[in-house]
Amino acid sequence: METLNDTDWDVLIVGTGLKQSLLALALSRSGKRVLHIDKNHYYGGAEAAFSLQEAEDWLKKVAEDIILNQTYTNISILQPSQEHSGTDASKLSFSRAYNLSLSPQIIYARSSLLPILVSSKVHRQLDFLAVGSWWVYSAKDGPNDTPGSEPSADRANSSQGKLVKVPSGREDIFADPSLDFKAKRALVKFLRFIVEFEDQPEVWEEHREKPFPVFLSEQFNFPAALQDPVISLTLSPSVPSRITTEFALRRIARHLRSIGMFGPGFGSVVPKWGGLSEISQVACRAGAVGGAVYVLGKGLVNPESINAPKYRPTGDTQKPSELKAYLQDGEAITTRWIVGLRNDLEPFYAQQHSNLEKHPDPGNSSTVCKSITIVSSALEPLFPALAEGAPQPAGAVVVFPSGSLALGEGSDQGEEIPPVYLLIHSGDTGECPTGQSVLYASVALGNERGFVLLEQAVKLLLRAINTEPTSTILWSLRYKQHTRIRPHWQSVSRENPSTSRQILEFSPSPPDLAFDDSTLDEVKESWQKILGDEAGEFMVFDDREGMGTDLDDNE
Amino acid sequence: MVADSGAASGPKPSSSVKLVLLGEAAVGKSSLVMRFVNNDFQENKEPTIGAAFLTQKCNLPTRTIKFEIWDTAGQERFASLAPMYYRNAQAALVVYDITKAASLTKAQHWVAELQRQASPGIVIALVGNKSDLAASPNNSGSSSSGGSGGALSDASTAGDDGDAASSTAVGDGDDGDEDEEGEGGDARKVATKVAKAYADEEGLLFFETSAKTGLNVAEVFTAIANAIPETSLKGPRGVGGQTHLGGGRQEDAARVNLTGGRDAAGPKEGCAC
Ligand SMILES: Nc1nc2c(ncn2[C@@H]2O[C@H](COP(=O)(O)OP(=O)(O)OP(=O)(O)O)[C@@H](O)[C@H]2O)c(=O)[nH]1
Ligand SMILES: [Mg+2]
Numbered sequence: 001m002e003t004l005n006d007t008d009w010d011v012l013i014v015g016t017g018l019k020q021s022l023l024a025l026a027l028s029r030s031g032k033r034v035l036h037i038d039k040n041h042y043y044g045g046a047e048a049a050f051s052l053q054e055a056e057d058w059l060k061k062v063a064e065d066i067i068l069n070q071t072y073t074n075i076s077i078l079q080p081s082q083e084h085s086g087t088d089a090s091k092l093s094f095s096r097a098y099n100l101s102l103s104p105q106i107i108y109a110r111s112s113l114l115p116i117l118v119s120s121k122v123h124r125q126l127d128f129l130a131v132g133s134w135w136v137y138s139a140k141d142g143p144n145d146t147p148g149s150e151p152s153a154d155r156a157n158s159s160q161g162k163l164v165k166v167p168s169g170r171e172d173i174f175a176d177p178s179l180d181f182k183a184k185r186a187l188v189k190f191l192r193f194i195v196e197f198e199d200q201p202e203v204w205e206e207h208r209e210k211p212f213p214v215f216l217s218e219q220f221n222f223p224a225a226l227q228d229p230v231i232s233l234t235l236s237p238s239v240p241s242r243i244t245t246e247f248a249l250r251r252i253a254r255h256l257r258s259i260g261m262f263g264p265g266f267g268s269v270v271p272k273w274g275g276l277s278e279i280s281q282v283a284c285r286a287g288a289v290g291g292a293v294y295v296l297g298k299g300l301v302n303p304e305s306i307n308a309p310k311y312r313p314t315g316d317t318q319k320p321s322e323l324k325a326y327l328q329d330g331e332a333i334t335t336r337w338i339v340g341l342r343n344d345l346e347p348f349y350a351q352q353h354s355n356l357e358k359h360p361d362p363g364n365s366s367t368v369c370k371s372i373t374i375v376s377s378a379l380e381p382l383f384p385a386l387a388e389g390a391p392q393p394a395g396a397v398v399v400f401p402s403g404s405l406a407l408g409e410g411s412d413q414g415e416e417i418p419p420v421y422l423l424i425h426s427g428d429t430g431e432c433p434t435g436q437s438v439l440y441a442s443v444a445l446g447n448e449r450g451f452v453l454l455e456q457a458v459k460l461l462l463r464a465i466n467t468e469p470t471s472t473i474l475w476s477l478r479y480k481q482h483t484r485i486r487p488h489w490q491s492v493s494r495e496n497p498s499t500s501r502q503i504l505e506f507s508p509s510p511p512d513l514a515f516d517d518s519t520l521d522e523v524k525e526s527w528q529k530i531l532g533d534e535a536g537e538f539m540v541f542d543d544r545e546g547m548g549t550d551l552d553d554n555e
Numbered sequence: 556m557v558a559d560s561g562a563a564s565g566p567k568p569s570s571s572v573k574l575v576l577l578g579e580a581a582v583g584k585s586s587l588v589m590r591f592v593n594n595d596f597q598e599n600k601e602p603t604i605g606a607a608f609l610t611q612k613c614n615l616p617t618r619t620i621k622f623e624i625w626d627t628a629g630q631e632r633f634a635s636l637a638p639m640y641y642r643n644a645q646a647a648l649v650v651y652d653i654t655k656a657a658s659l660t661k662a663q664h665w666v667a668e669l670q671r672q673a674s675p676g677i678v679i680a681l682v683g684n685k686s687d688l689a690a691s692p693n694n695s696g697s698s699s700s701g702g703s704g705g706a707l708s709d710a711s712t713a714g715d716d717g718d719a720a721s722s723t724a725v726g727d728g729d730d731g732d733e734d735e736e737g738e739g740g741d742a743r744k745v746a747t748k749v750a751k752a753y754a755d756e757e758g759l760l761f762f763e764t765s766a767k768t769g770l771n772v773a774e775v776f777t778a779i780a781n782a783i784p785e786t787s788l789k790g791p792r793g794v795g796g797q798t799h800l801g802g803g804r805q806e807d808a809a810r811v812n813l814t815g816g817r818d819a820a821g822p823k824e825g826c827a828c
Contacts, residue, residue, distance in 0.1 A: 002632045043639050096675050118813055125608075125623070128811040262811050269811050273643050281639045285625070288605035288636055296635040392809045428809045430643065544608070 004295065005331040009035045011530055012325060012333065013292075014300055014340030017045030018103070018280050019506045019523050023339060025120055025283035026527040028290030029541055030534065035335070036284065036292050037327065039299025039344065043281050046071050046341075046509060047103035049274025049431075052095040055477055071343070071508055072102075075479040080472070089435030090376045092474040099431045100372050100477065101275030104423050104440040106131045106268040106395065107515040108254055109261035114269075116520065117279070120539040125282045127272035129428055130263065132386050132393025134166040136229045137400045137460065160463050163382075163398065166229040168265060183223045190220045190230070194256060197249050208246035215245040232399035232419070235513045237368065237444035239402045239416040265386030268514070270395050273430040276515070289544070298328045300340075302350040323502055337530050339504040342484075348503070368511045369450025371478040373439040373458050374432055377471035382424055394428035397421065397513075400457045407449055418444045420457040421513050436474070442511065451478055481511045504529065569612075569619035572783055575640040577669075578650035579661040580629030583684040586766035587650065588626050591776055596767050603628040606640060613780045620780040622646075637665075641673045646680070646779045651750075653683040653763060654742040659750060666757055678782045680760035680775055683750050687765040690741035 010032040013020045021043075024036050040061075042048055050058060059075045079092070107113055107128075117123040139161040167173045173187055193203060207215045212231065216222035222230070227240070234251035236243045258267030271278045288294055303326040322334045325348055338348060382396040400420040407417065420443045427434040439461070441454040462471045484507075504526040510516055528535050576584040585603050589595050592611045607626040612619055625640040641647060649665045651658035662681060669679055747763060754761035760778050764771040 004633075094675065114813055123813050128813060129809050130811050262813060281642060284639055285606065285608075288639075289608060291604050293605075293632065294635045294639075295633040296638070391811050394809050 003331055004035070004298075004327060004333055007035070007333050008322075009033045009333060009335040011035070011337045011339065012037070012323075012335040014038075014338065014344040015045045016040075016043045016280055016284055016296075017341065017506075018047045018276050018283075018509065019519055020045070020340060021280035021283035021287070022116075022520070022523045023526055024287030024292055025122065026523060026539055027530065028287045028292065030290075030531055032530070034287065034290075034292035035295070035333065036287060037295045037298045037300075039297070039328070041297045043284060043296070044102070044277040045280070047101075047276045047280055049099045049101045049103075049277035051100075052092075052098050052475065054095075055100060059477075071482060073480050073482065075477070078473075078476045078478075080474070089378070089433065090469070090472070092374065093433045093436075097433045098374065098438075099274035099277075099429075100374075100438060101277055101431065101440070103276035103509070104270065104425065104438075105276060105513060105515045106270055106397070106423065108268045109258035109266075110254065111515050112517045112520055113279075113515055116539040119537075120286070120541050121543060122282045122286050125285070126278060128262075128269040129272055129394035130266040130386065130391045131268040131270060131395035131397065131423075132266050132383055133168070134229075134232060134397045135163040135382065135399070136166060136232050137161055137398060137404050137457075137464065138164050138228070139404050139460075161404070161460055163461075163464050164229065165384075166232060168259065168386075179226075182221075183226055186221050186223065187226060187230075190216070190222065191256070193220075194249060194253050197253060204245055204249060208244065210245050211241045212243045212245050212248035213240045215248075228399075228401040228404075232397075232401065235421065237418055237421075237442070237511075237513075239418050241416065263386075263390045264388070265390045266393060268395075270425065270429060272394075272428075299344060300347045301326050301328050301330075302347040303330075303332075304350075321502070337502050337504065339506065339526055339530075341506050341508055343508075345503065345505060365482050365484045366444070366511075367446030367480050367482050368442050368444050369446070369454060369478065369480055370440070370442045370511070371451070371454045371458070371476055373441065373476040374474045375437050375439060375458075375462060375471045376435075376474050377437065377462075377465075377467045378426060378435050379424060379437045379465055379467065379471065381465050381467070383426060392428065394426045396424040398424060398457075398461055400453075400460070405453050405456055405460075407452060417453065420453050422457060422461060423513065442513065446480065450480075454478065483508050483510055501529075567614075567617065567619050569621060571621045571623055572646055572780065573623045573625070573644045574646040574648060574779065575625045575627065575637070575644045576648045576650060577627055577637060577641070577662075577665040578629055578648075579652070579655075579658040582629060582650045582652040582655070582658050583766045584629065584648075584650050585626050587648070587682070587684060587764060587772055587775075588624055590766045590769055590772045592624070594769070596769075602630050606636060611776075613776050615777070615780055620783070622776065622780075637668070638672065641669060641677070643674060644677060645674065645783055646678045647673065648680050648682055648775065648779070649759075650682045650684050651745065652685050653745045653750075654685055654688050656744045659683075659745050659753075663753065666759065670757075676784060678760070678779055679757075680762065680779055681750065681754045681757075682761075682775055683745060683747070683763040684766060685742075686763040686770060687767045689743035 011027060011034045013024055013034060013036040016036065016038040020036070024034060027034055038045065040048070042050075042054065048054075048058075056077065059077060062070065062072055062075055114123075117126065164178070165172075167176060167187070170188065170191070173179065173184055176184075179187070193200060197204060203219060204215065207219070212234075213227055216227055216230065217224075230252065231240050231243065231248070233255045234243060234248045236247070236251065255267060259265070261267065262269065284292075284294065321336055323336065323338055324332055324334050325338060326332050338345065379396075382398070383393045386393055398421075400422075402417055402419045405417055405420060420441060423440040425431050425438045425440070427436060429438070431438045439458055441457055443450045443453050443457075445453065458473070458476075462473075465471070506522055506526075509519065524538050527538065576588065578584050580602060585607065586596060586600055588607075588609055589597070589600075592609050603626060605628055609624045609626065611622050611624065613622060614620075625644070627637055627640055631637065647665075647669050649662045649669070651662040666679060666681065669677060750763075751761050753759075760775070760782060762771050762775045762778070764775060766772060
């Protein structure tokens with residue numbers, strides 16, 4: 001294999017996560033010499049998708065890593081022993097039958113990501129699938145019903161909670177027998193308002209900081225039973241009393257305005273084959289076609305740690321605009337720009353300021369507990385057909401509202417429990433074999449009780465959907481995801497002032513449930529800095545020569 | 556509104572197949588693709604940088620396959636690119652040059668890597684290119700059906716070595732062979748028998764081709780198209796017998812179209828809650 005030693009580049013992109021990969025895509029037609037590296041032996045970084053084996057390897061790798069400020073910690077895998085010999089779906093399949101995503105985010109139809117994928121032409125290599133119905137779990141007898149108790153066979157219906165479908169249209173509302181007239185009226189009135197809420201500041205502006213549930217009941221006479229479904233559309237990880245009215249209105253409007261964009265009855269999509277990881281890879285492919293050089297298994301290192309001669313910025317052998325970076329294996333390269341996540345750039349900072357490692361991180365950190373569960377059923381009741389002419393949905397959202405789950409004894413009385421969200425992916429996503437499903441669960445709790453809640457939610461969900469034969473858990477993975485919150489992603493220019501402008505640091509991806517458009521702002525900003533006046537229109541590319549013209553999506 | 560997806564393309568179901576080409580530098584990967592896509596050949600083709608993407612349709616009696624072809628660079632410097640191309644690929648064409656023994660060794664490495672890392676159902680074809688440089692009559696393309704697909708129907712002649720019967724040249728294949736290079740002697744360094752034995756053992760499709768004359772090029776792609784299991788073309792739920800709205804092909808039953816069919820009425824009417 002060739003060596004990278006002494007090579008010179010315009011841009012060094014570190015890590016193949018979504019932002020870095022989108023930047024590679026943005027630069028793919030610019031003629032810049034791009035070196036794109038990743039310390040891992042796989043693509044996707046913190047947004048990767050794994051087979052079962054790769055998930056095991058990831059677990060081991062993370063456990064061994066001793067870097068500061070890891071994104072993921074407390075990873076564990078549980079594989080219940082399989083005693084029965086039923087159909088194929090009832091058994092865990094082979095490792096590569098799975099593409100489990102660390103980034104199963106839904107993408108709203110109005111997200112600015114989608115037009116960018118289209119204008120850059122990479123959408124042709126992606127398949128998007130519809131996220132269909134949204135469900136809210138309702139524990140019939142209130143939160144104090146002991147959810148862990150086994151339902152006896154004939155009392156099953158009374159001792160288990162049920163899933164209530166969030167109405168996705170006016171017809172849905174009117175057809176819903178569980179809503180009385182008053183409730184229907186409140187709901188319709190609210191929906192009419194929210195479509196154009198920005199134009200009606202008199203209704204909400206003075207309440208913008210108020211808890212959203214209070215706003216709903218005061219301004220719209222919202223019956224309590226209707227609050228959970230509406231709040232679930234915010235995808236907020238917080239307890240309702242901490243969701244402000246303004247935040248909620250924006251989120252709910254985002255949801256509703258997306259419905260119908262790409263077909264009737266749904267408003268968001270997921271990429272096939274493992275979530276955002278697939279978009280990263282497609283973007284990297286475009287980067288490679290544009291001539292970027294890709295090297296896996298190679299990250300930045302602090303030259304001191306490998307006994308390489310330390311570079312001194314004062315040295316005069318180097319042009320002022322050049323940055324010297326050291327790679328694993330000791331190769332030294334020069335580049336004009338370095339872009340990556342803070343974690344990945346850390347060795348570079350350390351190389352310039354040997355004390356930096358010990359500096360505390362400037363931002364706060366938030367932690368969520370997440371789990372990925374493979375179950376032995378297609379969970380078909382969660383994926384009802386949407387409407388005539390609509391695609392078959394491959395994703396569903398199930399929300400366990402705040403208060404619908406209880407932590408047993410030992411938990412603080414009166415403490416509000418945040419909602420648990422589950423994104424359900426069918427075999428259509430390519431993430432699991434046909435007949436099985438993948439459940440991505442998350443809750444905004446940083447301690448072990450988060451895992452307890454996730455486990456509870458998965459169990460209750462499976463129990464609430466009576467499938468025949470009963471669905472079992474075939475495999476599950478859980479982990480904590482830490483996100484450091486910083487006022488603004490580029491506010492860390494405390495490095496060597498002469499070169500710091502050339503180091504662009506991406507903020508870590510938030511643990512959100514829906515793709516966050518601000519991701520693109522960072523990519524665009526760095527693209528603009530790198531290209532300066534040469535920058536044309538962001539991500540707008542012509543077809544490449546040699547591409548068939550018969551690539552019409554509508555054929 | 557009803558059945559708008561896919562129905563326009565006629566009665567034949569059509570599906571996309573992602574295919575990746577792998578192999579040592581200069582064995583003729585890009586030339587094979589160029590022959591297949593444009594029915595063209597360049598004497599001095601420049602090496603591929605990174606990768607190239609092309610598409611071509613392949614009409615079978617019962618269905619149309621749209622190949623999405625990723626042509627990778629054999630000169631790949633750091634062996635890091637291929638994984639993102641063979642990920643989720645349904646087919647791979649592993650190419651060697653019959654006049655370079657080392658290129659078969661490299662091809663075998665690729666096959667091993669695909670078997671280890673790629674989608675388990677991937678259809679792999681081993682292709683010995685530049686058969687025009689071998690002395691006749693041993694330059695015939697012989698093919699064999701190997702494992703995975705099994706049903707290779709018409710495209711495979713299951714020939715014994717040296718059987719010249721299957722040389723149905725494609726396109727302008729009759730004007731190029733037996734000239735300059737062929738003349739002096741036989742440049743062949745890899746015996747058909749050796750490569751075929753290996754392919755059989757590993758369950759690979761096998762062909763000897765010439766991108767220059769066109770010999771067997773279309774046959775390779777047709778054989779791959781035939782070998783892709785029907786189930787992997789249908790939407791994953793096809794087996795369950797679930798009825799879909801829209802009635803179109805299975806693949807489209809779930810796919811969301813980002814560019815067309817935007818509901819003009821927008822979210823205000825009907826759908827938006
Ligand atoms: N005689 C003969 N020459 C061929 C044939 N196929 C390709 N060549 C020649 O071989 C050289 C390399 O062909 P390419 O198609 O560029 O090879 P490649 O495998 O794409 O090479 P990389 O892109 O570097 O990996 C070119 O000069 C072609 O003209 C063939 O079937 N017969
Ligand atoms: Mg080439």
